[in-house]
Amino acid sequence: MSKTQQLSKIGNFFRAFGSAVAVAEATRLGHQPVASDLRALGIDPVQFKSIYRR
Incomplete structure (x- = not known):
């Protein structure tokens, strides 16, 4: 794995x-x-809105 790929994975982790x-x-x-x-995060925004919250 190249250094660029390693840095990309680290960046993706921090974004998530x-x-x-x-x-x-x-x-x-x-x-x-x-x-x-x-x-x-892999969550559908439309579905998230339909979740009932108290």
Whole structure:
């Protein structure tokens, strides 16, 4: 594996982690997370909106 590929994997990990944190925080505050963050995590934004929250 080349150094560029290693750095790319590390970057992808941090982007996914950042999306997870952003989605968790928005959900905690009762807001709709940004669609791009949901897609980065493999979650369909339309389906996410239909989840019932108390």
